[in-house]
Amino acid sequence: MTDAAITEADLDLIQRIIPHRYPFLLIDKVVDIVRDKGCVGVKNVTINEPHFQGHFPAKPIMPGVLVVEAMAQAAAVLVGISMDVVGRDLLTYFLSIDSCRFRRMVVPGDVLMLHMTVKRGGGKIWKFHGEARVNGEMCCEAEIVAMMDLRD
Numbered sequence: 848m849t850d851a852a853i854t855e856a857d858l859d860l861i862q863r864i865i866p867h868r869y870p871f872l873l874i875d876k877v878v879d880i881v882r883d884k885g886c887v888g889v890k891n892v893t894i895n896e897p898h899f900q901g902h903f904p905a906k907p908i909m910p911g912v913l914v915v916e917a918m919a920q921a922a923a924v925l926v927g928i929s930m931d932v933v934g935r936d937l938l939t940y941f942l943s944i945d946s947c948r949f950r951r952m953v954v955p956g957d958v959l960m961l962h963m964t965v966k967r968g969g970g971k972i973w974k975f976h977g978e979a980r981v982n983g984e985m986c987c988e989a990e991i992v993a994m995m996d997l998r999d
């Protein structure tokens with residue numbers, strides 16, 4: 848895959864990299880991909896997502912843990928492209944989530960931009976700095992460490 852071919856990962860490419868599916872696939876696309884450096888994931892937050900039925904019916908708010916999960920899914924797509932393992936059996940596991948801070952609620956109608964920067968990578972263990980933003984406003988930031996398990 849050439850760098851020109853990875854300016855954007857659409858839903859089909861995302862599903863060829865990570866195993867997540869509805870209702871747990873939490874990213875719609877990944878843009879601005881720079882191998883081994885970083886990317887920006889996009890999550891269009893809609894009212895018809897199942898967690899909004901109970902979190903909270905009178906004031907729907909995307910759970911913070913799902914914001915962090917969306918950040919991790921964007922990072923996993925970046926790793927899949929960086930390691931050139933599209934179409935292979937790659938699983939990604941959290942090892943740690945550090946310095947996580949929530950600064951703004953994420954609600955239906957928001958477009959969540961997931962800015963992921965590689966701090967360490969290239970092997971089985973990758974570390975990222977992530978920032979989730981809506982209209983440029985910080986919603987969440989965290990340091991994420993994950994293990995890549997290429998099973999085939």
